[in-house]
Amino acid sequence: MKHNHADTGTIWDRWCQNADKSPNAVAIVHWRAAKIPLRWTWGELVETAKRYSVALMSRGIQRGEVCGIISRHNPLFYPVYLGCVCAGAMPAVLAYQNPRLHPEKFREGLEGMGRRSGLDWILTERALESVLEPLLGNGRSTIKGLQFPFESDEYLADVEFGSLGEAVSVMRASDPLLLQHSSGTTGLQKPVLLSHGAVLGHVTQYAKFLAMSDSDKIVSWLPLYHDMGLIAAFHLPLALGITTIQIDPFEWVVAPSLLLEAISAERATMTWLPNFAFSMMADKIKEEDLEGATLDSCRMLINCSEPVRPRDQEKFFKRFALRGLKREALSSCYAMAETTFAVTQTPPGREPATLAVDPQLLAKGIASQVVNGGKAKICESSGELIPGCEIRIVDEEFNDIEEGRVGEVLIKTAWMFDGYRNYPEKTAAAIRDEWYMSGDYGFRSGNEIYIIGRKKDIVIVAGNNIYPEDVEAAINDLDGVIPGRTVAFGEEDIEFGSERLSVVVETPLTDESKIKQLRTAILKAGMSIEVSITNVYLVPPRFLIKSSAGKPSRNANRDRVLRLKSAELTMQFGGVNDGLGRAEKSDPECVEA
Amino acid sequence: MVSDELRKVILNVLKLDAWEIADTTLAAEVPGWDSLSHINVVSAVERHFGVGFKTVEVIKLKNVGDLQRLVDSKLGKQP
Numbered sequence A: 001m002k003h004n005h006a007d008t009g010t011i012w013d014r015w016c017q018n019a020d021k022s023p024n025a026v027a028i029v030h031w032r033a034a035k036i037p038l039r040w041t042w043g044e045l046v047e048t049a050k051r052y053s054v055a056l057m058s059r060g061i062q063r064g065e066v067c068g069i070i071s072r073h074n075p076l077f078y079p080v081y082l083g084c085v086c087a088g089a090m091p092a093v094l095a096y097q098n099p100r101l102h103p104e105k106f107r108e109g110l111e112g113m114g115r116r117s118g119l120d121w122i123l124t125e126r127a128l129e130s131v132l133e134p135l136l137g138n139g140r141s142t143i144k145g146l147q148f149p150f151e152s153d154e155y156l157a158d159v160e161f162g163s164l165g166e167a168v169s170v171m172r173a174s175d176p177l178l179l180q181h182s183s184g185t186t187g188l189q190k191p192v193l194l195s196h197g198a199v200l201g202h203v204t205q206y207a208k209f210l211a212m213s214d215s216d217k218i219v220s221w222l223p224l225y226h227d228m229g230l231i232a233a234f235h236l237p238l239a240l241g242i243t244t245i246q247i248d249p250f251e252w253v254v255a256p257s258l259l260l261e262a263i264s265a266e267r268a269t270m271t272w273l274p275n276f277a278f279s280m281m282a283d284k285i286k287e288e289d290l291e292g293a294t295l296d297s298c299r300m301l302i303n304c305s306e307p308v309r310p311r312d313q314e315k316f317f318k319r320f321a322l323r324g325l326k327r328e329a330l331s332s333c334y335a336m337a338e339t340t341f342a343v344t345q346t347p348p349g350r351e352p353a354t355l356a357v358d359p360q361l362l363a364k365g366i367a368s369q370v371v372n373g374g375k376a377k378i379c380e381s382s383g384e385l386i387p388g389c390e391i392r393i394v395d396e397e398f399n400d401i402e403e404g405r406v407g408e409v410l411i412k413t414a415w416m417f418d419g420y421r422n423y424p425e426k427t428a429a430a431i432r433d434e435w436y437m438s439g440d441y442g443f444r445s446g447n448e449i450y451i452i453g454r455k456k457d458i459v460i461v462a463g464n465n466i467y468p469e470d471v472e473a474a475i476n477d478l479d480g481v482i483p484g485r486t487v488a489f490g491e492e493d494i495e496f497g498s499e500r501l502s503v504v505v506e507t508p509l510t511d512e513s514k515i516k517q518l519r520t521a522i523l524k525a526g527m528s529i530e531v532s533i534t535n536v537y538l539v540p541p542r543f544l545i546k547s548s549a550g551k552p553s554r555n556a557n558r559d560r561v562l563r564l565k566s567a568e569l570t571m572q573f574g575g576v577n578d579g580l581g582r583a584e585k586s587d588p589e590c591v592e593a
Numbered sequence B: 001m002v003s004d005e006l007r008k009v010i011l012n013v014l015k016l017d018a019w020e021i022a023d024t025t026l027a028a029e030v031p032g033w034d035s036l037s038h039i040n041v042v043s044a045v046e047r048h049f050g051v052g053f054k055t056v057e058v059i060k061l062k063n064v065g066d067l068q069r070l071v072d073s074k075l076g077k078q079p
Helices: A011-021 A042-058 A077-086 A103-117 A126-135 A196-209 A227-240 A249-254 A257-266 A275-284 A310-323 A359-363 A424-430 A468-476 A512-528 A554-566 B004-013 B035-049 B055-060 B064-074
Strands: A026-030 A038-041 A066-070 A090-093 A119-124 A145-147 A176-181 A191-195 A217-220 A243-246 A270-273 A300-303 A330-335 A342-345 A354-357 A377-380 A389-394 A407-413 A435-445 A448-454 A459-461 A464-466 A486-493 A498-506 A533-539
Touching (some): A103 A126, A196 A227, A249 A257, A249 B055, A257 A275, A270 A275, A310 A330, A310 A377, A389 A435, A459 A498, B004 B035
Parallel strands (some): A090 A176, A119 A145, A217 A243
Antiparallel strands (some): A176 A191, A330 A342, A486 A498
16 A cells, blocks of 8 residues: 655644634534534634643543544534544544443443554543443453543643644654544454545545535534544545534434435535435425425535445435435445545536446346346446546456456555554455455446445445344354354345345244244344344254355355245244245255254 | 333334333334334334324434323323
8 A cells, every 4th residue: 555645734734724714614513403503613623622632632642542432412522533633643433332232242342442443542421431431451451541521621621721732743644543443343343544644635636526615515414433424524524624514313313304404504515325315315204394495505415335226316306306406416426444435426417327237147247238128227336436546347366357347346546544453464355466355346337337236245234334244143142043053144125225134043943932032032132233133034954055165155045035035935923023944845945944 | 101002003113023112111122123213113103193293302202101202292192
């Protein structure tokens, strides 16, 4: 990974320049349902961040240390984050404790994360003190201490604000800026390390491609521990000096009309959304919640972070066209944390390109356009390469393959990550001759890049990556489950506009009440690792198809289950269980229990 | 107190056979009732009881007891 960001300056320099240039301009609108939004001007934001930086350093936080920030939608999050950067520490935004998750599991997750990323401090709310305190001094955790900067009166009291110390003066563009953790539970999270230069260079180039100007305003409900929320909806507007409107993700998911309310009230121009959000807003928002709502200010609604489904974009357009939504505002993007963010993007002012291809040939790796009205699968382009990004489409031997042929997508950009922190083996496995192996399958057609699937077994539910291994491990030890005989996979849910998590579990149980208990136990096992399992398929012993390595194959078993479902060979247990296997003697692959 | 009728609507949406649901039950304690399915539960309750909730009313709900009281208030029942 070679990049030279010597000339880009630091993120902190950029924020200070913005504050000097327009101290009274609004940097961040902290949106709250049914309340007056709070507004941080650039002057207030940077000044408060400086105060926090001094307070952080005076409490022992040093340059280069990792500060996990765990908070709910809190207006002080922003100066705390900026203050970390000013102090030369690395902020790592982490998800707040889900009430489903047992405190012990939450702590285990942080311990596991810390072992790799070297989590030094946790900056959080007092409400989590008792939950997190056992992490200190237990011999397993790297965490040196908890700090409570969100109690601002207490935290900022008695601090000498004379100078910012040495941190700012020695900050360089090549210094690490932040850590972005991939999803997954203990052991599988990979801490992506990004430098000042990578983030600043990327957002500058991406904004240029998007033809952004001072008149743009970003709005977002995305959580800031997600790369799309953090880079596209937070770092990008802050680097450009334009306003970002931040909505509470938990409020949005309960009341998706909040996004439209914020767009209308603030005249926002751009937002990034995972595909399911288009579907959800089209289907779930009630007309009475749209009073006065207009999307006429929006010039780009960018679909990203899970496969783009043209049907959902169309549904969204039909629902909101009468409210001023322009068709060309719908856009798509292909992005990942390892490349800072975006790799391809629909150019502004036009819709994403689509291609009607023969589905049977596509399954064989050939994107052949259907011209005579035959059966077709509509593929939506993820856009064109952003300047500074390169892509190769390769076969399994890493040979470049021709246009229109499906292969793995390899990426090289000027803003590549600095590796997975303290994870050299994972970094080495992800990079080949300076190319990042995305694990995604796609093809090229002209200047357009189409992403159509993935090599990795990751399940993407509503923009969140779920590792099947985590789910299978959580279920494996349950009573009634045959050890090692569980498979987790993603199942397309057309109405939802995303994938749902499904599991196939072998069990020797035949008693109906015990089967119901097992199903409930499986759902609870999912809850214990913060995932919702939607479909539970309980099957008899020896149902699962093994791979050549002797382990149940996820792809083969997913295909088999979906085939059985579509053939209506399923039998339901008690009307509520998605049971398979006990009514499929007609299936030639079925092994008699 | 959570009525059998409300309990059945919730369990039906979540495809659950049985689950103890009391006034103090949190959505997060019920299998399948996560942030993404919450809107489906609320919509099903609105449809079943023929009522409509405002955004702010839905955001303020803390537990099933709150949901029951909201339904009751919409139906004009005395607390």
